[in-house]
Each structure stands twice: as C-alpha cells, then as structure tokens.
Amino acid sequence: MFEARGVNLRFGGVHALTDVSFGIRKGELFSIIGPNGAGKTSMVNCISGRYRPTDGKVYFKGRDVTGMTPNHRASLGIGRTFQNLALFGHMTVLDNIMVGRHHLLKNNFLTGSLYWLTGARKEELSHRREVEEIIDFLEIQHVRKATAGTLSYGLRKRVELARAIALKPDLILLDEPMAGMNLEEKEDMARYIVDLNEEFGMTVVMIEHDMGVVMDISHRVMVLEFGKKIAEGKPEEVLADPRVRRAYLGEDDEEEAPAAITAVVPPRKEVA
Amino acid sequence: MASVSIIPSGDYKTSYGSDTTIFPTRTSRNFAILGVILLLACPAFMDRYWLSLLIQIGYLGIAALGLNILVGFTGQISIGHSAFFGFGAFASAWASNSLGVPVALAIPLAGVMTTLVGLLFGMPAARLKGLYLAIATLAAQYILQDFFARADWFTGGTAGTIAEPLTIFGFAFDTDERFFYVALVALVVMYILATNLMRTRDGRALVAVRDHYLSAEIMGINLTKYRTMSFGISAFYAGIGGALYAHYLQFVSVEGFTILFSIQFLGMIIIGGLGSIMGTLMGTAFMVFLPEAMQALTKLVSGTALDTALNLKDNIAFLREMSIGLVIILFLVFEPDGLAHRWKQIKAYWKLYPFSH
Amino acid sequence: MTLLFQLLVNGLIVGALYGVVAMSFVLIYKASRIVNFAQGEFLLIGAWTCWWLLTSWQLPFWIGFPITLAFMLAFGVILQIVVLRPMIGEPIISVIMVTIGLSIVFQAAMKWMFGVFAKPFPPIFASPTMNLFGLEVQTVYVMSLVISILIMAGFGWFFKYSRVGLAMRATAFDQQVAQSLGISVRHMFAMSWAISAMVSAVAGVTVGVVNGVSSALSFFGIKVFPAVILGGLDSVIGAVVGGLIVGVLENMAHYLDSQWLNWGNMYEIAPFYVLIAILMIKPYGLFGTKDIERV
C-alpha cells in the first residue's frame, strides 16, 4: 500500500528524519510512536505531501508519489487529520466536511453558479447524504450547523476526522487523534478508528502518545527517535524493546509514576 | 452540550434539499420576493435622483460582490478593484464601438475579457499572501490605469470614449427609469449566481483556502488554481459592473478609476461584512447613501444658528467630509464585523426573544 | 553619463526619504499587523504643525522641529486611545478601514484649519541647497537622510533586543497571547502609533520644506507602498532599502525613458513592474519574515 525508502528530511541543520524506511500493508492499522520532536509528524507530512523529502522516495499504491502535490495525493486516496487543529474555522461543520468531498465532486464555478440548470444541485445533495452518514457515524449531528471555530477542542478533533473520512481515502493518517481527550472520549475515538479500519476497510496510520490505545488497537508499531527508526513490529514486541522503554516510556512502568517522576527531573538549581 | 447553532426553532427540515435553499425560511423567501416586486415598481414613484442612486448601488453592488468573493471569501485583499471595473467599462464600450457587438452582448463579453485580465493579474496570487498580494494588486491598479491612458485604440486614450446606450430590439434603455430595470435584473442574477457558487464545490474551496490553505491543499484543493480563479471571478463581476456603468453614463474616462475608488470598494465590503453576499449589497448602499445623507445634513445645518456659531459658511464642505470619515470610523468601532453581522444578530435576537440567552 | 550619475545620486536621496515614510508604516505593522492608510495624513499633520510653529509663532527651526516631533508623539498616543483602542481584538481589515476613515477626516480637517492653498516654509537653512557629488540638492534632504539613518539603526536594535521591542512583535503575532504574557496591547499600540507619527513628521517636514505644504502631500502615504513591500513589511532595514531601491529605480526608469523609450511615465510605473518581479522571486520582499507554514 505505502512504502517509504530511505526518507531523509532536513531543515537547515535539523535532521528531522534520517534514512527512514518502512512499509504499510493494505488494511493495516499502523502506529508511529516516539518522543516529542522525533519526527513523527514530519513523517506523516512526507506521506501526505506537505513536505518533500530531501532524500529518499515514497510510494503509494505502487506509484512514486515523492514529487506529487498534496492535492493530487488527496485524489489518489490519502486523507489526514492534523496535530494542531486545522479546521476551516469560519465554515460550518457541515461545510468543513463537504470540503472533504472536493475531489469527488464534479461541479465547478460555472455549473455550480447555475445550480438548478446543470445538475449541480443533484450532485451536491447526493454527497450531502453521504456526509450526513459520516456525521451520524461520528455522532456530531448536534453541531452540524455550528461554526467550526467555536467548537470545543474535542469536538473539533472529531470534525477533523469526519472531514478526512469524507475524502473516502484508502489511507488515512491520524496525527494524535486523541490528544486532549478524556478517557471516555478516547474510547469513542478508538472505536471510530477501529471501525474505520475494520468496517470501512481503510488503512490507518496513527500517531499517538497514549500507549494504552496504541497497544490495544494497532497491528504494527514503528518507533522513531531523533528522526531515526529504532524499532518496528507488533505492539507488544516493540514495547518490550528496552531502547523504546528508555527513550519513550521512561524506564519504569507507568503505574509507578510518582517514583519515576523524581528520577527524571534534573537536579534543580537554587533560584532566588 | 451547548449547541451553538442558531436555527430557528420549530424549523425542521425534511430533506437535504430544503436544507440548502438560499432562504432559510419561507418567510424570508417571501420577503425577498416582495422586496424585488417593490423595487420593480420604483420607477413609478421615484424621481431620477433616487433612481440614479439605486442604479449606482446596482452596478457598484455587482462589482463589490466580486471584490467580496476575492477578499471576503478567499481572503485575498485587493486594492486594485476599480481598475478591473474600469477595464470592464472600456471593454464593453470598445466591443460595441469598434467591433460592432450589440451592447447586450458587449456587457457579458466585457465580463469575460475582464476575467482574462483578472486571471493575468491574479497570477502572483499563486505565490503571494496577505498584504504582499494586496500591494501586488495595487501594482495592477497603476499598471492598468497607465494602460487606459495609453491604449488609444481601446480606451480612446486620455480623452475617453463614449458608450452607446443598451438597446434591445430597438428599445433603448437610455433613461434612468429604463436603465433601472437593467441594473436590477443584472443585480439579482449576479447575486443569485454568487449565492449558488458559494454553496457548491468551488465556492467552498475558496472559503477553505481562506480559512486554512494548508489543510485545504491536503483536502485535495489545488491552491494555485483557486487563488487565481478567485481573481478571475472577482474580475468578472467587476467587469460586468463596469460595463453597466459605461452604458449607463454613456461615457468612460480614465479619470474615474483611481485607487480612491478601489478603496471605496473595500469600504463597501468591509462595512457590509466580509464573506457575506447580502452584506455586500448593504455595504454598497451604505457607501452610496452616506455622502448623500451627509450632503443633505449639511444643507440642513447651513444657515442655522449652529452654522453661524461655528462660523462654518465656507467650511461646511470640510465638515461634511469629516463626518463621512467619522461615520465610517464610528460604524466600524461599534460594528467591526459589518452590517451583515449586525443583521444576523438582530434576527437571532428576535428569533430567541424573549429568551435572548 | 553625468546625467545618469546625477540621477543615481538623486535617486538615493529621494529614496532615503521614501525609506523614512516606509519605516513609519513598518513600525505600526510590526506591532499590530495594521497597514495604516492614514500615514500620508500623518506626514501632512507633521508638516502643517511645523509650518504653523515656524510662521505663526516665528519659532526658529531648531526649536519648532523638536516641538513638532513631541506633538506628533502625543498625537499618536491620543489617536490610539480615542480611535484605535476600541478596535483592539477586532478583525485587522476593519481596523485598516478605520485608518482609511481617519485619512478622510484628517484630510478634511487639515484643509479646514490651514486652507486649500499650498504654503511655503520660511527659509530654514543658511544655504537651501548644497552640492552633493556634483548634484545640487536641497539641504533638507540631506538632513532627512541623516535622521533616517539614525532612526533606522535605533529601530533595528529596538526590535531585536529590547524588551518592549519583543513585546511589540509578540503583540503583532497574536494579541491574545501577548495579553496572556502580561503585555498591555494598548501600550504597545499607543507606542507604535506614537513613534510612527513622529517618524512621519520628519518626512512631512522634509517634503514640506522642499515643495511647500499642501494637502496633496499626503499622497506620499500611498506612494511608498512599493518600497514597504519591496523591503518586506516587517523589516525596518527592509523599509529603508526598499525606499532606496524605489528611489533609484524611479530615476533610472526616468533615464531610460527620457533617453530611449519616451513612454513618459516609466518613473511612475516601473517600480510596480519591478515590485511584482521581485515578489515573484521573493514573496516576502527582500527582508520580510516568512510566514511559518506548519501543520
């Protein structure tokens, strides 16, 4: 489905990604984890086309898409959500999601303007129907007509997901979909993601810091650290890897957090 | 969970079709139709002065709508709109004078020609953002103005050019009473087209580009295409507005299309409400009526005790200019989001009355 | 050849003046992301004030000019308090429209107060012109050149290192965040408007001394847009460089025009063509900060 070969990404002196290669199989739920600043988002950006690797190639459905623009990739079937919310703040939730249908719609500024005469109305309405299904699926009916910018954080994340689903992507990239959610909401979100993967048959790439979620729902996990891949494999294998434990989780199990806390805090200087 | 949508209560839609109409409720639709009918009757009871103001609102409103599509919906500021307006005016006059195209066809043709010019000057939009783009449009303003003054074959040079009145089947729309209908029909048609545009694919894409162009691109929207296209559409509206202006005044001169005029267009849409179609019309009306109202007001003041007390006499003109500026300022201080916003709030208030919270 | 050289010198001198005006735009932009369309009127107000002090009060220039600057400082603060303060937090474009409103008001007010006729400045310098590299130039241009260099250096430092300079930039970036840091958005705005008004006055007086004061002088406000953009909207140094480039460009274009093209007004239009060309290569001008595009 997707493959990265020797991807390097540099920003000036910063090596965001160094020689990362991996593949994602069709129908997989693939997680990328790693410490902050490890290059996870950068990797996803390389997949979705926001960044172009300084070196290396990315393939999607067997095609070399390295030099392709993001909008072109979207029409090939890559959809995504963003770590820092990127909704269209002044549009309604409904319109936000309808934007996701962009590459599936045919009407343009001419036929659209002539709404009734050119079948644009019919087309819009049929897509509207599908969008409503997504809305039902994600349980955001009540905010359908609300302006996206005024929603609370959690709801916005959900709308983003809805927008990405509306693209009907084959590969969906989720950048920390559960950040800022409480347990209950995480559970909801996890359920949606699993459904997407299992029932809608979408291949999912997910960046997430909640190990519980990652362990439970992902098929395979890749770990990045300082832009390098340090592990890849089944979740439990990866989490057992001592390097991962040290670099990412902190040596001790999370249940014993308080003890760990004192361990990681650097000696503090005397401050006046 | 607090639902923030303000949908009139008791208004349940039974189909998606009825949920995407231009008018959210039947009452509002009926009001609009009634409004148009009332307007149709205007020439019967209004004098030429009022008609001429309404006609101005008509052609300026069309052009301003174009600007709003560019600025309000796509988020690209332009301070060169009057140049496109002027281009439309000259193009239509040129097409009918030199090519012998009937005026009724010259007007849309002028729209198309202006679109091409708009696309040309919209090209920097692919790379420039915000005020950098705005100043690039300022360049368009000056370059086009210079072109108008030079292109004798097209504009008649600095001497200007005459434009024939619009004639359909031998019936000349050459008086205010008659031209009023032309302006009204054009206005309604152009506004409906814009409304449709904004509720379909490309319109949404324009707004998406404005709100978050990075994620818009990832949603499959071709940024370059839409940024440029927005200039094209905007220029089309400006061109149509300009063409109507030409055939209404029947004379076009380079002097008319200055940067000040461009700024006035900006004023119309900001005061009306960025990104609001009906707001554009309200803003245009505001900017057309404001100087007239101030003029009338100064008339009232002159000769009164206030006049003598302040010793205005020769300076009343300055007082009027100042009050025009002041009204704009005060308006924006109290309603920075424009007339459309205030209108919405009034409506929301009455819908929820007496439970305003 | 000498003509070319003289034009070059003239371009630099006039360019420095554009640079001063451009700088006053940048100051406001840097603190508030507002493009002040009333900048030209600031020039005008400064020029009239100085003129008034020098003619009605018969003050010598070296007293009248500093008083003018002080007045403009106060004027900027008051203007900010009365008109712009209520607009804090409102859409930038609405605030820009307010500055357009202000320009209308000031334009009319100045005409009301000082009349519609151009008025000459009393003679200021012992020798009104001096010879610079073989070109007779107005002494006051040289004065503004010197002042502009000083101002530029001052602001370069100010925005890079001073606490308040940083705070101004933060305010421009995001008013809400700035407030959350304890920065008084009002103070920042007041300060930037005040300084900007003062800098404009330098330019206004310079132009006034050369051409006489009249309302049309406010046209300078729009004329320097290409300079502002060329340099980069938020760069003080860029403003000056942009001004110099536009000044030289105008003169060079005029040279080309008068010698070969005979287009007539190349000097007016050429900066705009060059502007577009440069922006296509450097979309944020020569020194402007790039927007951060991250998702």
Added chain:
Amino acid sequence: DIPVGHLADQSGATSDVGVPYAQGVADALAYINSKGGINGTKLAVDTVDYGYQAPRAISQYKKWSSGSDKIAALQGWGTADTEALTGFVGKDEIPAYSGSYSGHLTDPTGKGPHGSKPAPYNFFYGPSYSDALRGMLMWAAEDWKKQGGQGKPKYVHMGANHPYPNAPKDAGEQLAKELGFDVLPAVQFALTPGDYTAQCLTLKEAGANYAYLGNTAGSNISVLKACQTVGAKVQFMGNVWGMDENAAKAAGAAANGVVFPMRTAVTWNAEVPGMKTLKDISKISDASGNAYRPVHYMAGVCTAFYMKEAMDWASKNGGVTGPNIRKAMYQKKDWVPAGLEGVCVPSTWTDADHRGMTAVNIYRAQVTGDTGASVADLVKAGTIKLEKLTTVDVPRKPEWLGW
C-alpha cells in the same frame, strides 16, 4: 425662482483653485439676486461641493435635473464630471458652464474635423486649453527671436498622462512644429507634489527652452522648485489653472518668470470700470472689502455673468429654459456682461462654434523676495506681480474647432 445648480470643488483634489473659482461664481449669483435677479425673478442657487468625485457630481446632477424644480442651467467644474455630464446635459437641454476648458467641448455639433462627441450645451468662459497654449507658443516664437536665440528653440510638453494636462498636447505640439520649434518628447510628472528632480535634470540635459506645464498648481510648484535647484534654464508656460497668486506665493522665487494665460483682462488691483461691480460682488462674502481675490475668482464671476445675461435675454424671449438660454448665448458678438467692462474679455459663441474667446492674454509672474506674508500683502508690496506681456489673437481656424 430659477433653479441653478452649482457644482464646486471645495474639499477635493482641485480645491486649491476650485475654492476661489466657486466663490466667484457663488458671490456673483448672490449679487445678481441682490440686484433683483433675472428681470425680477430670483435665482435659486444650490451650491454643492462634490469633492472632485465624478459619481457624486452625477448623482447630484440627477437630483437637479429631475422633478419639478429642474435646473435651468448648471455651473460646473472639473474635467471628469463635465465629460461625464456632457451627454446628459445635451439630452436634458441644460446649459452647463464649466471650469473645464477642453477643446472638444467647443464643438457643439460634433461635426468638427476632430470628430468629438457633440457638446451643444457646454459653455465655458475663456480660451480653450489648446487655444491658450497656441497663444503662448506664438508668443514664445516671438520671444525666441527677441532674445536672439540661436537655431530652433526646443519645446516640450509636460504633465501627467491624464485628460486635463493632455487636452492641448497634440494641438500644442503640432503648432509648435509649424512655428519652427524642435518638439522634444513629452515629459511626464504626476498630478501630486513630489520630487521631480529627475525630470528637471533631463530637461536641462536636453536643453529645452520652452516647456508647457499642463498640471495644476501643486505639482507644477514641485517642478518649478526642482528645476530651480538643479539650475535648468527653461521658460515655463503654465496653464490657466497652473499659475495664480497663490501658486506664485507657494513656489516663491521658483515661479519668477513663468508665463501663463489669463481669462480676464486684468487682475484684482487693476483700475478698470468693471472693477467696481467686482468689488461689490466681493463684499458678498467679505464684508470688510479688503480681501484680495485671485484670478480664478474673477473668472468665476465672469462665467456667472455670461449666464446671467443669457438668462436675461431668455426671460424676455420665451422664458428661462435651457434651450432659450443656449439661444441667448448666440445673440451677441464680442460681448461683455454689463457692469464688467474691462474685466471680462469680449467673447462670442455661435451655434456652430463654442470657442468663446480666442484672444489670449499672456501674463508673467514676477516674484521677488520672501513670500511668507499673505497674498494680499505680497501683491500690495509688489513681491508678487502678475504682469501682462501681450495679447495674442489666436486665429479662429475651422480645423481647430473641437481640438
């Protein structure tokens, strides 16, 4: 009452000349009313400042031209608005007296060789821009000989690329060629004050001898000053709106020697019979009677009085209507309104030729010393002097009609 519309620019871009001109018109009309109006009927004058914005002029015109109190005549002003209104006043048959002196407004039938739009209801008092320039060129040709100039004198047209400065450009350049001038490529400068050193340097380099300044005073002053600074020795020729007492004051020594055409025969302090009426008119807005009135004020008065006399005739010959006023304008030859003898220059309009005046009075501005004081004082002290050079009779050639 006889409704009369008066468009004035008191606050706009051309207010520096618009204010005195409009004051002249307004005072004259008020004076006429104080003397009983038009054969006993008062004029109902509506003076409106349109800020030099054509759209405002148009909507104002619509107000005036509709309804029951449709105006009988219009006192107009600028280029853009006069042009825009030409078609309307023709259709509505409202005589429009403007301050725009474009040559093509002088062709009432549109049959002139230059095929401009017919302007049957447009009038102005004074030589057209083209004729004024022709007159000055004829003077310049003489002057060159008198100065003992060697070879062909070099002439250059200067101004913005706008309708108003350009109006006489072709006419001037053509005549200059005929008169033996070497015509240099036109030099442009904007309508606003600015730095025009570059223009002056090229003038100097090209060695121009005579230059026409087509713009209004503000930007002309900038050119005069810049040319003085760089030491370009050019004889500047202003246009009617380009030079007056106020401009001479603002430009100071730089204005010294500039020649320009004048519409009236004399300036304010002259002693001619008509000045008595003029002083009375001036008292309308200046009770003290001390005000110094610049040339534009006087031109405004003359313009208003031509309209007044035409109305007088019309009221006796079928009523004060537009067509009658127009007809009245054609009744006399070389006429001066009663009471303004020696001030207004005799003019003639015919239904085929609206070139009211082809005699061009050429004046020279003399500025000696500091110009800080008020215009009245400067003129009294002789620091500013507008000195008459000559009157050139520009031939009324048919091929120059409407050009």
Added chain:
Amino acid sequence: MMLSVNNIEVVYNDVILVLRGLSLEVPEGEIVALLGANGAGKSTTLKAISGLLKTEDGEVTRGDITFAGERINGIDPDRIVRKGIFQVMEGRRIIADMTCLENLRLGAYTRRDNGVKDDLDMVFSYFPRLKERTGLAGYLSGGEQQMLAIGRAMMARPKLILMDEPSMGLSPLMVKEVFSIVQQINKDLGVTILLVEQNARMALQAATRGYIMENGKVVLDGTAEELRNNEDVKEFYLGGGNEERKSFKNLKSFKRRKRWI
C-alpha cells in the same frame, strides 16, 4: 483563599451561554485539578479568570472572581498577569516567529528584577531540548512547544498558574516529566496551580483537590483522594472501576454515557 470563583456565568457573542453558575476555590500553595468532558467549559473558566475572554467576544455576565481578596473580573488581562496570575493557554500558543529564547524572555515581560537570567538557566535545566533549538519556535515539534509554553510561565514567576492541558500531545515520558515539574514548581517555588487536564489519572495524582465539571457547572468536588476513590470518577475518568483496565479494542459499539445532570 487565594482564588475564588463565585457563581459565574459566561456568555459568548452575547448569546451563547457557556458557564452557568460555576464556583470553585483554589487555596494558596495547592494544586487544584479541574476535570471535565470536552466542551464542558474548562478552558472558558480559565479564560474568565485570566481575563482573556474579552478577546474572544466572551463576557462574565454574573458572579465574581476574587484573587487574594481582590475582585478581578473585568480587569484587563495584562493587569491580571501583573497581579500574579499566569495562564498557559490551550494549544501552546507560543510565538512562532520568535526564537525559544525570545519567547522565554517575553515570559518574564512583567518582571523588573534581575533574576531573569538565572531563571532562564533554570528553565533550560528543566528542558534542555529548548536550549538546543535555536531556530524559530514555530518549527518546534508539538511537545517541544508545550515545554516552551510551560517554561514561559515559569519565567513570569507568578503566584498562580492556570494550566490548560499541559500534557496534551506529550509522550508518556514527557507527561511524567511535566507533571513532576508542575509539582516541583508548586513545591519549590510555592506557586499555586489550577490545572485543567484530560489525563485525570496524572492530574489527580499531582493535585490536592479536584473539581469535575459538566455543562458549565461543577458537578463534583473534593480532595484528590476522595475523587480518586469515587466510583463514577473511576469509571469515567480513570478508566475501569476496580477491575482491570478494559481494552480499547473490544469496546462495545454502544455506550452508556455518564452525565451527572
């Protein structure tokens, strides 16, 4: 009581009522956690305290907020900061076009003492990564930005820090670090902290007291201890009652939603 919020009501845009009579108290020197579902109004509460509502067209229409005995509602946000309340806003909100160092220096904007340099070193010793990143802060990764935002708050040396979801987007290791730093700031510098968190487990471990809000109101409050042992809280915020944590994978497609009102 250092901070007390009495029965406040907040309205956005003159029409949208978000807080409906919310009250809470923050005693000096403690860490108080504020928990609640998305959209409950937690961020709104913090903004009401810090005065930042105004810029979002929000307004406290009823009730009052007192800080150290002084009523502070209606005061401008910058003056509230000077009084010693500093908010770390949701979503980091660092100044993207400045460097880390400049961001940190701005944190100390209200300070006039000369301990700024030492505090910079202190922040860098907490977050060594920030020292390495010399480019513009806008290019930092999400987690790095969060560190910067917290560091910036420390630079202000406030009496009370309002933290809006400091752990959002941080790796597990960082989350621990951040919470330990929060505790340390509280203990060592004596700063009182009002903490809004989704990570209820960590929050209730660090905090001394907690409030749970729903729909613009506080529905439950008590010491951290009490809340940790509350069955409802356990089930809906901490995950799993007494039994083992349930797997995210095997959730039923229908769910019972907990609503206190």
